[in-house]
Amino acid sequence: MKTILSLVLVSALSLFSAAIFAATAADSLTIVDPYVRAVPPGQSVSACFMSIKNSSATAHAIVKASSDISKVVELHTHTHENGMMMMRQVEKMDIPANGETTLQPGGLHIMLIGLHNELKLDQKVSITLEFEDGSKKEISAPVRKIMMKGMMKGKGMMNGMKH
Amino acid sequence: MKKTFPIIIVLLIVACAYMLFYWQPDSTTHKTIFSSSATLPEGGEFNLQSLAGPVSLKDFRGKVVLVYFGYTMCPDICPTNLSMMSNAFSQMDEKELEKVQGIFISVDPQRDTMERLAEYTHYFHPSIMGISGQADVIREIADRYGAAYQMVVQKDSATNYVVDHSSETYVINPQGKLVARLPHAAPPQEILDAVRKNIKN
Numbered sequence: 470m471k472t473i474l475s476l477v478l479v480s481a482l483s484l485f486s487a488a489i490f491a492a493t494a495a496d497s498l499t500i501v502d503p504y505v506r507a508v509p510p511g512q513s514v515s516a517c518f519m520s521i522k523n524s525s526a527t528a529h530a531i532v533k534a535s536s537d538i539s540k541v542v543e544l545h546t547h548t549h550e551n552g553m554m555m556m557r558q559v560e561k562m563d564i565p566a567n568g569e570t571t572l573q574p575g576g577l578h579i580m581l582i583g584l585h586n587e588l589k590l591d592q593k594v595s596i597t598l599e600f601e602d603g604s605k606k607e608i609s610a611p612v613r614k615i616m617m618k619g620m621m622k623g624k625g626m627m628n629g630m631k632h
Numbered sequence: 633m634k635k636t637f638p639i640i641i642v643l644l645i646v647a648c649a650y651m652l653f654y655w656q657p658d659s660t661t662h663k664t665i666f667s668s669s670a671t672l673p674e675g676g677e678f679n680l681q682s683l684a685g686p687v688s689l690k691d692f693r694g695k696v697v698l699v700y701f702g703y704t705m706c707p708d709i710c711p712t713n714l715s716m717m718s719n720a721f722s723q724m725d726e727k728e729l730e731k732v733q734g735i736f737i738s739v740d741p742q743r744d745t746m747e748r749l750a751e752y753t754h755y756f757h758p759s760i761m762g763i764s765g766q767a768d769v770i771r772e773i774a775d776r777y778g779a780a781y782q783m784v785v786q787k788d789s790a791t792n793y794v795v796d797h798s799s800e801t802y803v804i805n806p807q808g809k810l811v812a813r814l815p816h817a818a819p820p821q822e823i824l825d826a827v828r829k830n831i832k833n
Contacts, residue, residue: 506711509704509755511748514791516707541790547708553780553796554709554816558789574712575817581707582790615715 494600497525498564503610505538505594506574510587516545516578517596517610520571523564530561533599540583542596547575561601574615588612673778675802675810680737680765680773683750687735687763689808696830697733697804698823701779703740703795704752704762710736711756712817713799718756720823731806731831734760739770739781740795777802777810805830 503519523529534542544559562577564570572578579596592612599605679688689697698717702710717734736753738744741764749762774781781797799816803826812826
C-alpha cells in the first residue's frame with residue numbers, strides 16, 4: 470500500500486513539475502520585428518527576416534516554416550566563400566539558451582518561393598514557425614523595403630520611397 | 633612580485649590605448665582592397681542585349697557606369713546591392729543623374745528574359761538597366777571584371793538551382809576604364825562618393 474501511495478505521489482509530483490518547467494519552445498521564444506522584403510513586380514521569390522529571442526535555459530531551433538503566401542517556404546542561409554555569396558537550404562536555425570538569433574539580409578532567412586500574388590507594401594504576411602519540440606508560433610510580418618545601415622541618411626530615403 | 637604588478641597594469645593600459653586609437657583593421661584593409669587600381673581586373677568593353685536593343689559599354693562614354701553581375705531570382709544579395717545603388721541615385725540631382733548609368737548584367741540568361749530584366753531593374757531605379765546575352769559571352773565578360781559565379785543544383789529545394797556569385801559593384805569612369813570595386817552592400821554614401829569623384833575627373 471505504502472509503495473503504491475508513494476508511486477502515485479511521485480508521478481503526480483513529476484507531472485506537476487513538468488507542467489511548470491517544461492515550457493514549449495513556442496512559449497520561450499519571442500519574435501522581434503519580423504518583415505518580408507518588398508520585391509519587384511513579377512518577382513517570384515522573397516525572404517522573411519526577424520530576430521528571435523530565447524528567454525529559457527534550453528536551446529531551441531526552428532525546424533520548419535510554412536505560409537499560404539507562396540508554394541514553398543524554406544529555411545536558408547548565406548555564406549561567403551571564395552569571394553562568392555552562397556545561398557543554401559538549412560535543416561534548422563538554432564536559437565541558443567538565453568540568447569538571440571537574427572535573420573537578416575546576407576545571412577539566415579526564411580525563403581518564400583513561388584509567390585502566389587505580388588507582394589504589396591505593408592501587406593501582412595502570415596508565417597507559421599515550427600520548433601524542434603513540435604510547438605508552433607504564427608507570426609504576422611509586414612512587407613517593407615529593406616533599410617540597411619547608411620540608408621537612412623539624407624533626403625535620398627524620402628525620394629527612394631516613392632517608387 | 634608586488635612591484636611588477638603595477639607595471640603590468642600600466643603596460644595593459646598602454647596596450648589598450650594603442651588599440652583604441654591606432655588599430656583600425658576594417659577601415660585600412662577595406663581601403664587597400666577596393667581603391668588600389670594596381671590590383672584591379674582589366675574590365676573593358678562588352679556588347680550585350682537589353683529589352684530596348686543592343687547595349688555596349690561604349691554607348692556610355694562621358695558617364696560613370698556602375699556594373700553589377702547577378703540574377704533576378706536572387707532573393708537577397710542582388711536586391712540589397714540594387715537597393716543601395718537606387719538609394720544613391722535618388723540622392724543625385726538631374727545633372728548628376730545624366731552622368732551616371734547603372735547596369736545589371738544577368739548571369740542567369742536561362743531564367744532571366746529581357747522583359748523580366750527590364751521590369752526588375754526599373755523597379756529599383758529608371759537609371760539602372762538590365763542586360764544579358766549568351767552564357768559564354770557573359771562568362772567572358774565576368775572573367776575580365778573578376779566577377780565569379782557558378783550554378784549550383786539544389787536537391788530537395790524548390791529553387792531548382794541557385795547561383796553562387798560575387799557581389800561587388802564595378803565602377804567604370806567616363807573614359808570606359810574600370811577604376812574601383814565596391815564591396816557587397818556598400819552603403820549609398822560610398823556609392824555616391826565613388827560616382828562623384830569620377831564625374832569630376
